[in-house]
């Protein structure tokens with residue numbers, strides 16, 4: 001059994017509203033008992049987070065788990081309100097799906113080695129450039145040739161690369 005986590009990204013919130021929206025959602029999660037108000041060392045990527053509350057099971061399906069996630073050392077919620085690239089924790093994505101024509105473009109070959117020309121477009125000149133602070137990063141679709149905003153691409157295989165635009 002492996003460990004896993006979920007990332008929820010509001011791709012439509014403006015940078016000016018991100019902190020207020022995050023505060024409202026966190027207040028709601030605390031009042032609903034989904035997470036605890038107190039913060040402690042319960043997330044890997046931050047100094048502290050919010051542990052699951054008594055009503056966490058109302059939003060998380062833990063059917064089939066061998067132990068309660070309430071007992072885990074790492075089980076908390078981290079709220080991020082800054083430009084961030086989120087990955088699935090297993091490395092970079094293996095493919096992207098065009099939101100215009102639905103074509104899937106592989107980023108790696110059968111040996112999980114980057115396919116140089118598409119990796120360069122989507123990762124080196126896409127994700128890394130956007131993450132460094134560049135706005136309006138677009139990538140042309142290899143299938144339909146339309147230029148698509150980086151945040152609008154769908155990232156395949158559950159890697160869930162999410163972008164909080166600024």
Ligand SMILES: [Zn+2]
Nearest residue numbers: 098101141144
């Ligand atoms: Zn396309």
